[in-house]
Amino acid sequence: MSVRERAVTGGLQTVAAALDLLDCFAEDEELGVTEVSRRLNVAKSTAHRLLVTLTSRNICEQNPRTGKYRLGLHLYELGQLAVTRTELRRCARSLLEELREVTGWAVQLSVTSGVDTLVLERLMTTRSVKALPDFNRRLPGNVTAHGKALCAFDPDFARRRIEAGLPGPTEFSITDPKLFRAELEVIRRRGYATATGEAMPGVSSVAAPVLDSRGIAIAALAINGPPSEIVPMTARLGRLLQAAGRRLAKDMRADILR
Amino acid sequence: MSVRERAVTGGLQTVAAALDLLDCFAEDEELGVTEVSRRLNVAKSTAHRLLVTLTSRNICEQNPRTGKYRLGLHLYELGQLAVTRTELRRCARSLLEELREVTGWAVQLSVTSGVDTLVLERLMTTRSVKALPDFNRRLPGNVTAHGKALCAFDPDFARRRIEAGLPGPTEFSITDPKLFRAELEVIRRRGYATATGEAMPGVSSVAAPVLDSRGIAIAALAINGPPSEIVPMTARLGRLLQAAGRRLAKDMRADILR
DNA sequence: CCGCGCGTTCCAGTGAGCGGAACCACGCCA
DNA sequence: TGGCGTGGTTCCGCTCACTGGAACGCGCGG
Incomplete structure (x- = not known):
């Protein structure tokens, strides 16, 4: 063209x-x-x-x-101007730092963008820098915990992702729409998502959605680390992130009313 | 136009x-x-x-x-792609995390851009998020510790800044070229720079340059916090940042030879 | 209802932008 | 050493994309 x-x-x-x-x-x-x-x-x-x-x-x-x-x-x-002016990022600033310090692992805040997820903020720690490879800010919605959390709680996003196909970067990625839908059902019941080695080998994550007043995901909070560290405390991280997601949603609603 | x-x-x-x-x-x-x-x-x-x-x-x-x-x-x-691909940012990644954990305060990495400084990376902590206001990624080179460190060790940058005038955002900013040159001389002898309330009230910082093989500054590392916390440990932070700057410079030279 | 402000759409005229071709610099190989 | 290939840079004639002015549509306030 x-x-x-x-x-x-x-x-x-x-x-x-x-x-x-x-x-x-x-x-x-x-x-x-x-x-x-x-x-x-x-x-x-x-x-x-x-x-x-x-x-x-x-x-x-x-x-x-x-x-x-x-x-x-x-x-x-220019990009920093764009992102730091978003309401979501402003409200999440302090919360993200707390999560990072409490967990000691990399935390991130993500949103949907087309058929992918976009990481708006990712805070690292010394050990996460050492243990985790650098990875992309934009990823397909089916291969990360935050992507799955966003799909589970944003039906439009899930539909778009499934229609566009489910890429499988690794052997652990879910690429079958039936299996993916079943996974989203599990996440909805449980309230948080997990992923191990689905976007890239050797990385585990737990994520929870930030929901608006209709219960639709507007963002996701995630913790990333090596499987040996993350997997044993999945449930604890899941609860922590859910609480954080509720707090962020509440802060954003308060912000709008201000 | x-x-x-x-x-x-x-x-x-x-x-x-x-x-x-x-x-x-x-x-x-x-x-x-x-x-x-x-x-x-x-x-x-x-x-x-x-x-x-x-x-x-x-x-x-x-x-x-x-x-x-x-x-x-x-x-x-696009901006994240641009910055994460810079050699400097790649080499500084781990070092910055360490500095943050060792000091417990906000750390940043800056370069010159025209007559200003540009913050390429700024890592916060919970207490720094609480204690420090959000501030600009681009600032005049005479009002911050990192700007002064870059001016002290990059004569071209200093000349450009002085020729363009020395803005004074606060009452503590150095706006007189004579005083500014004297300050740069102090910084060159001491090896690190300090600033308190010069860019914005209630913020202190200490910064040291990252020097290339000719002794010209290519970047600056800085620690920021409230005056009550930073001022008593200025000398210690200065030494720490100088050592970090030497290490980063060495890593970059090694990277080029790779 | 009218006036105002502001985002959006339309249209005739023209100069900015296009592609093809040439130029220049560099590295490589016989 | 000379020729070739590659790839960034410059030139030029042709045309159509872009410009500004004007009109349109909408919301708000007096």
Whole structure:
């Protein structure tokens, strides 16, 4: 799809192409002009012009050694503005720190985004940095505890995920819709979700939803760590996270009324 | 400056306008079409088209209640990709967690960006969340300990800051170039920087630089907390941060050789 | 009901943006 | 050493995407 074909009703095709270019960097840290032109299906000169403009505002940077381009730090600044202004993040700030200190493991706050989950905040500890690999902020909703908690308590999200297919990054991932629905039923009865090795080997997590006044999940709180540490205290973590989820939901309702 | 006047040598004016529009949200959380059109000096219909396109990719979002626009969470995703791929952030990951646990206060990692400092990572604790207000990731280089450490050990940055003027957000900020230079001399001799109430009232910090092989600062590590807690242990924190800075610099040099 | 403010849509004119081609720099291999 | 391939950068003629002005639709307040 070249620039001319990026229909945006009432919008600008050139800007759409520039924004789509940014998404090319999700898979690859650095890209050359030629590869960008191939992926966007535009001429090399067009790709170059897009990159030059993005680079002029530090949305992209060029590696002087290789001549290749990567995402720039101005995105980081803008992104921090976006996320720290969300109500959810504001209300969760203190709670997340407490969870981190009480449990001693990595905590995170997630929301749905399309058919995936998006981690809005992830706080680590010394031992979690050592024990856990870095992982993605965006993941399919069926392979993590927080994703499953969100699916269990947000029927729209679950439906979207199932319709889009259930990816299976590891051998433990649930990819069968029937099994997935059964798992969601278990989670709804229990009130929290668990996952081990389903997004990536050697990571266990427990998650509970943050529910709105209709009982629909608006976010999920999770604790991550190695299976040997997390699995023995699953029930305890589940209760802790449920209580935290209720507190956060209450804080958000209070915030709206303020 | 309208769209037609946004010259980008070899670039695209329309894309430049879209990116400049994003910067309008630095000051204000939400903006209407009319205000955006005023700030960019473009027609309302042009502003609207830019916003519609940015919204189509979730770079902006529209508040359905007010009709106003704000930054969208896709920026957050892209920004996280940008920052987590920096060498510095990768090397500092574990070290920052240790510093936080050893000191019990908020730690941060900063770099220079134009005439300001940019906080790449800030780790909080429960008590720091309670004791410290939220503050900006971008600040002038003369009003924070990390900014002063970067100025003391990066002469170019210091020159740029002084030439651009020394802002004084509080009554304690150093705004006189002569006094500022004297302060930098003290920091260079001592090896670490301190600040109290200079960026915002009621916050103290200690910072030390991360130096490259020529002795030029490439980053700064800082600890922040309330004056009553930080000031009595300034010397101890200074030494701790200097050691951490040396270790980080060494890790980065090792990383490059890998 | 009318006026005002603001987000949204429409349309004619034109200049910004497109792609193809050439240029330049670098590394590699016979 | 020279030729080739790769990939970033620059140039140019053509055309259509983008611009601004104007109109529209909606909500609110007097």
